[in-house]
Amino acid sequence: MNPDVLVAGAGPTGLTLAIELARRDVPVRIVDAAERPLGGSKGDGLQPRTLEVFDDLGVLDAVFDAGRAVPDLHTYVDGVFTEVRRIAPWQEPTPDVPYPNGWMLGQARTEEILRGRLSDLGVTVEPATAVTGFVQDDDGVTTSLSTGETVRSAYLVGADGGRSTVRKTLGIPFDGTTDESIRALVADVRADALDHSVGHWFHSSADPAGGVGLTPLAGGRHFQLVTPPVDDATDAPTLDALQTALDATGADVRLTELAWSTLWRVNVRLARHFRKGRVFLAGDSAHVHPPTGGQGLNTGVQDAYNLGWKLAEGSVALLDTYETERRAVAQDVLGLSTRLLRKHVDGAADAHERGTETRQLGISYRTKNDSAGGICAGDRAPDAPLRDPEGRLVRLFDLFRGPHPTTLVFGDGPLPDGAHVHRIGRAASTEDTGLGGLVDVDGHAFATYGAGNGMRVEIRPDGYIAAVTRPEPMGAPAPAAQTTTR
Secondary structure, three states: OOOEEEOOOHHHHHHHHHHHOOOOOEEEEEEEEOOOOOOOOOOEEOOOOHHHHHHHHHOHHHHHHHHHOOOOOOOOOEEEEEEEEOOOOOOOOOOOOOOOOOOOOOOHHHHHHHHHHHHOOOOEEEOOOOOEOOOOOOOOOEEEEOOOEEEEEEEEEEEEOOOHHHHHHHOOOOOEEEEEEEEEEEEEOOOOOOOOOEEEEEEOOOOOOOEEEEEOOOOOOOEOOOOOOOOOOOOOOOHHHHHHHOOOOOOOOOEEEEEHHHHHHHEEEEEOOOOEEEEOOOHHHHHOOOOOOHHHHHHHHHHHHHHHHHHHHOHHHHHHHHHHHHHHHHHHHHHHHHHHHHHOOOOOOOOOOOOHHOOOOOOOOOOOOOOOOOOOOEEEEEEEEEEOOOOOOHHHHHHHHOOOEEEEOOOOOOOOOOOEEEEEEHHHOOOOOOOOOOHHHHHHHHHHHOOOOOOOEEEEEOEEEEEEEEEOOOOOOOOOOEEEEO
16 A cells, blocks of 8 residues: 555654544554664653643543653752752643643653554554655655665655654755754663652752753653763763762762663754655754753654644645744744753753743744734634533533644624534523534633634634634724635
8 A cells, every 4th residue: 555645753753743644544654764662761841732732632641641740850069958949830720721831751651652542543653664765756755665665655754853864865954053062961760869759950069050960750760860971971871971970969879770871962953944845854854952941852743743734635835834834933942942051051040940931832823913912823722611502511622632623603603614613602691602502611712712703713623723704893894814824
């Protein structure tokens, strides 16, 4: 069977994309050069917008069960406890933002959960299978694999990492820098003398910007350890090298059971283009980030979430919006990650703290400024509680969940044709909200959307606003509907 889409790379980006395609019944194959899945924690921070994506994909409960909340950070100077810091300010859930706080889960476990969901949809990752080359024409892409197979597909997506073969074959420049002066050892280790419910940061008074950070990993007793190299370490630092770094801070803590390790270098790069013809780039193949702020994995997942439904529809005009929307986001996120890294290198007191800007909830695909108030085309569609005609509590996210677009009609406006159209009435008028109507609990939906009677909002399959049609004011001409490319 020739797939409609061949995905190269089975990290979080490639897995998310394959799930998006499979649940739309788009034939897809996903190959990965590695013989086995990642074994280490690597990207262990999931941002609130990614949790919303995982809610839609049907994996959020598994992610919550396997992970943990972002822990407090205990700091020590010369081995002596000094203070407790909150890495990210705690946010109370609200009707429009049900998951306002980040979640900690090692990347290996995240990938395992995504692989399970993909398997449920009838697709499995093909390991030890790398893309070695490809050619494309007006009708599709012919790809050569390391197994000797040649695959013909309508589209090819490179989610094959920072050293992407797909990007290099396309000849797309990967603009940016690699800073060899900033490196770090990253490892999963045990440190049983430490409280595993919190994070720990050890440094000496002589080196406040250095030191060793240990973040507890869910599902066991391991910590993710991060520290600058103590010497010219290789790409596989040893337990002795990690212990030497910790001893230098004055900490009296023994490390054991090194499960995974790597030497990390600062790469800040952005592909000049995310698409050439029928071939697309997503995740690390399109952008690589410093780890500060926990943005890289999350940005890749949302690349895939943006691209999946567009590939399924196959419209040339719609596919053209992928690079326009996602490259601008990646550029902004790279700037944020780099600023946070610089604070860390400069030894800023708040270098380990994260503000709300890292949550990725404010990402928008607006094409123009809006002065009418409320949401507009390109914005993330907020959640809100509703009641159905039987009085059962539902959420807007329940209506959006799935591969379909959704239209909301507020109040008494006419209902357009469509399988996923919902009328939302005000809580004061619970007796008649129309056929299949829903009642806005406490006015949250109306307030969050800035909705007037008759307002219509079209929601894209990825949970962003496609179009807003506001009601005509008395005595004034109707405003033009705000639209994005569908």
